[in-house]
Amino acid sequence: MSSKRVLTDRESALPALAEAFREHGFEGATLASLSKATGLGKGSLYNFFPGGKEEMMEAVLENIDGWFANAIFQPLEQGVDPAAAVTAMFDDVTEYFRSGRRVCVVGSLGLNSAGEAFSARVKDYFARWISALAHCLEVGRVPPALALDLAEEAVSGIQGAIVLARALGDDASFRRIVRRHQTALLDALNRYA
Amino acid sequence: MSSKRVLTDRESALPALAEAFREHGFEGATLASLSKATGLGKGSLYNFFPGGKEEMMEAVLENIDGWFANAIFQPLEQGVDPAAAVTAMFDDVTEYFRSGRRVCVVGSLGLNSAGEAFSARVKDYFARWISALAHCLEVGRVPPALALDLAEEAVSGIQGAIVLARALGDDASFRRIVRRHQTALLDALNRYA
DNA sequence: GTCTATAGATCGATAGAC
DNA sequence: GTCTATCGATCTATAGAC
Numbered sequence: 001m002s003s004k005r006v007l008t009d010r011e012s013a014l015p016a017l018a019e020a021f022r023e024h025g026f027e028g029a030t031l032a033s034l035s036k037a038t039g040l041g042k043g044s045l046y047n048f049f050p051g052g053k054e055e056m057m058e059a060v061l062e063n064i065d066g067w068f069a070n071a072i073f074q075p076l077e078q079g080v081d082p083a084a085a086v087t088a089m090f091d092d093v094t095e096y097f098r099s100g101r102r103v104c105v106v107g108s109l110g111l112n113s114a115g116e117a118f119s120a121r122v123k124d125y126f127a128r129w130i131s132a133l134a135h136c137l138e139v140g141r142v143p144p145a146l147a148l149d150l151a152e153e154a155v156s157g158i159q160g161a162i163v164l165a166r167a168l169g170d171d172a173s174f175r176r177i178v179r180r181h182q183t184a185l186l187d188a189l190n191r192y193a
Numbered sequence: 194m195s196s197k198r199v200l201t202d203r204e205s206a207l208p209a210l211a212e213a214f215r216e217h218g219f220e221g222a223t224l225a226s227l228s229k230a231t232g233l234g235k236g237s238l239y240n241f242f243p244g245g246k247e248e249m250m251e252a253v254l255e256n257i258d259g260w261f262a263n264a265i266f267q268p269l270e271q272g273v274d275p276a277a278a279v280t281a282m283f284d285d286v287t288e289y290f291r292s293g294r295r296v297c298v299v300g301s302l303g304l305n306s307a308g309e310a311f312s313a314r315v316k317d318y319f320a321r322w323i324s325a326l327a328h329c330l331e332v333g334r335v336p337p338a339l340a341l342d343l344a345e346e347a348v349s350g351i352q353g354a355i356v357l358a359r360a361l362g363d364d365a366s367f368r369r370i371v372r373r374h375q376t377a378l379l380d381a382l383n384r385y386a
Numbered sequence: 387g388t389c390t391a392t393a394g395a396t397c398g399a400t401a402g403a404c
Numbered sequence: 405g406t407c408t409a410t411c412g413a414t415c416t417a418t419a420g421a422c
Contacts, residue, residue, distance in 0.1 A: 160353025
């Protein structure tokens with residue numbers, strides 16, 4: 001499984017890069033800070049990522065996308081036991097975003113002009129999340145229009161919960177908000193079951 | 194009314210500064226871009242804001258706080274005709290954030306470490322918004338615990354709607370999400386009226 | 387109070403030794 | 405493939421002419 005490593009393990013630098021981008025944002029993350037975060041010299045970073053910061057962020061986004069695809073999107077799209085999939089999604093997301101202490105890199109990229117270079121990927125991430133969640137609800141017999149509304153509301157609500165929890169410095173608010181969304185979706189599933 | 198101008202009109206530079214900070218974020222906004230946005234040379238900017246970028250952002254936040262206090266918080270805290278106040282809040286917010294095309298400077302400051310210098314002001318802004326909205330609902334006879342939940346949900350939801358609308362490049366999603374929150378609050382008011 | 391010029395630090399990125 | 409040294413550009417902030 002690890003025999004066909006394409007080149008080398010720039011893969012292993014991605015978690016540290018992601019954390020640095022999360023903490024400082026794309027503009028705020030300097031090569032010095034990225035070097036410190038990864039433990040790699042600038043030369044090594046440019047060896048792995050010839051395109052510099054932008055290529056690093058691109059790789060981070062691809063990595064995040066892959067994690068979400070496996071852990072979140074596919075279980076929803078698969079559509080066996082919608083209620084369990086919805087429950088798992090909220091649990092995984094709460095843990096992933098550390099109850100709102102951890103920023104969503106993708107969401108924050110959309111907020112300022114520095115992220116415009118990644119707008120296609122940002123858009124796809126949210127579009128797929130909403131679409132996967134709506135599909136899951138539809139499998140649970142929730143009417144399509146309502147399913148889409150609820151999915152949009154939940155995905156948006158998670159982003160808002162991150163913003164609020166960070167602003168207030170209070171993870172409890174994140175968990176309350178997310179739990180309400182979880183309940184709303186499970187109620188809808190029960191209503192049409 | 195305009196006779197007691199304290200010093201000079203650094204006030205008049207604030208809208209342009211705010212727009213620049215909105216568009217590029219705090220780190221991304223350079224003095225060159227702030228100079229261009231305001232039409233003032235760097236020397237003039239430092240004359241008005243000796244503390245540099247940080248003092249400019251502080252002034253912008255104070256200015257935003259003042260606007261929200263007058264347009265949003267006070268009508269909610271005043272508490273005459275809760276339903277009208279809630280309706281007006283969502284209308285004003287939708288216009289202010291330009292249906293999500295416009296970023297919330299305060300919310301985005303909380304997302305990365307560059308905003309830590311302003312964390313107290315960021316926290317107060319959201320705390321007061323939630324508290325004002327909850328108070329308004331309580332005046333409308335919504336039980337306190339539910340009022341607080343609904344207020345937290347609505348304020349958080351607006352932030353999420355901005356993130357999602359920006360990410361998708363779609364103001365319609367902002368308006369849909371905000372309308373649902375508006376409806377939820379008005380329904381609660383009707384239920385306990 | 388406005389501007390231009392520029393200092394001093396730090397930025398992203400590259401070169402080259404090992 | 406790793407590092408250090410360093411480039412030119414750009415950053416914040418200041419100085420000083422007007």
